[in-house]
Amino acid sequence: MRIAISDDALALACGADAVAEAIAKAAPDAEIMRVSSWGMSWLEPLVEVDGIGYGPATVSDVAAILDGSSSLNIGKIADYPFIARQQRLTFARAGITQPLDLEDYQATGGWLGLAQAREIGPDAIIETVTGSGLRGRGGAGFPAGIKWKTVAGADGPQKYIVCNADEGDSGTFADRMLMEGDPYCLIEGMAIAGLAVGADKGFIYARSEYPHAIAKLNAAILVSAHIVAPFEIEVRVGAGAYVCGEETSLLESLEGKRGEVRAKPPLPALEGLFGMPTVVNNVLTLAAVPYILANGAKAYADYGMGRSRGTMPIQLAGNIKHGGLFETAFGITLGELVNDIGCGTESGRPVKAVQVGGPLGAYHPASDFHLPFDYEAFTAADGLIGHGGIVVFDESVDMLSQARFAMEFCAVESCGKCTPCRLGSVRGMEVLDRIKAGGRATADPIESLPQMHNAPKQGRSVDEELSLVTDLCETMKFGSLCALGGFTPYPVMSAIKHWPEDFGKAADMVKDKS
Amino acid sequence: MDKTARLDEIVAAHAGRDGPLLPILNDIQAEFGCVDEAAKRHLAAALNLSRAEVHGVVSFYHDFKSVPSKLPVLKLCRAEACQARGGEALAADIAAAAKEKCEIEAVYCLGLCSVGPNAMIGQDVHARLDVQKLTRLIESL
């Protein structure tokens, strides 16, 4: 009997260790493997017995699972619709291999991309990556090949590959799953990037919130050092600052400084870490590279739509029945993701809002469900796909609270370098609080001072407060140096636009103003 | 071993690294539960930085505390995906029960967003929390 149970952090958090222990005790002869996670979160801990899945399993289910009588049986996992419908390129090994087992990695096509890269050399590597249409998966969607080319062409005594593993967007966990489940894939991708641009040193900057991923990476780097040599990789652990997911802030932090965002130019590609030419790519970008090298640019570019080529690991999270990781070609619609694949809300109540792209992404109502998952389509709809995280809310959510939270989050995490973000976020919270209180009846004591010539000398209606927030959001959007201050207006304004009733925008108030 | 000697050891362990301050601070925080004034001064001298430079870095990052917490720390995720699954109500309901037993800290996302509300204690993660489960967890601390 071959039994597989995931040792991914999510499975552990759901009690996988206890189940594995109980199985080991009940079936001492079985071969128990701890594999990566298939990414079907609602079924974790998922126990696989000779290909058949049982989940979510508890210790008391173990006996029935072992004799095959358990009602948790979902049939053959590989044929299960959630899995069968995916196009897994980056996550091809998810659920199948043991994360740190080099033989498993090799047997599933590991190191083929690196071998190919060594054979064809830097120019051809960059050509292949450019030809694949791979764009940075961190949010901005910048073509990876062009970035590499810039670094390859830059002069410097030392160049670096920096993997940004500090994407702390709520609703995203693909980075974590990849680092825990397939660490060699990331290592291989970084080594290929190193070959392409002439860098022999790489850093992975990982979030301190992901201790399991850090442990796996460190172990994997040790075991595979001889394979990627002379390329060397070091894991650096962050210290709980969200803004360090911004590439220049991350570089500052790597240098041992405050994680304050740098103005660009100079581009990190030319003057990055310690002033040297540096490739900064996200985990998923680098992890897509081995496939591209091993199978050719065309194999990858054949997936996708428009200028969004290849596949995107999409993460279904929040109040959703079937949450988890769903890798598929660009072009699938938001509605398909939420309703067909995610099966609607877990609470069973209607969907009210879907936040796409993390804390800086817009809230979309169900009327946006026709939107295809594609960088351009979401930009056109005043949103962003960011890191591919989708967070579903049911009708109980209050959008004013969500808008306020966006401002609060920006205030907590602001690096402090620019005013619209550092102060604007705090002012934004205050205005939203006043909107919640129904506007302000009396004049503000400070605004009433004679020096404050232009300030209103009476209270403000909800409508006036709303136009104040709108104005503030404009300032933040255009006056901030980086995405934290610049994109916080997305969740705020989308909430106001689509759910004005949550902001007390009653009809009589509107009339008042006219 | 006294604290200064231990600090020197930590610094020495990272010698030869480029930009060693953050890894050093992470180690100090892990070992002493805080990066206090004495540690900052010591580091400044050891790394040839000003005390202000070190303080600037320490105060920037949420993970570094100025005093160690007296109780075990429970990090409860307060980010959107956990909010959508009832995290805020849970945080409110548990506050009273937790008072004597642990310090509840907010974290923004543990990467387990499809099975929230989630929490982390040390390096252990816990998912699908409700009031009963979280109360049991807190009592076991």
Ligand code: SF4
């Ligand atoms: S927008 Fe905010 S986080 Fe970004 S540089 Fe300005 S202050 Fe820093």
Ligand code: FES
């Ligand atoms: S939002 Fe709570 S774990 Fe991601």
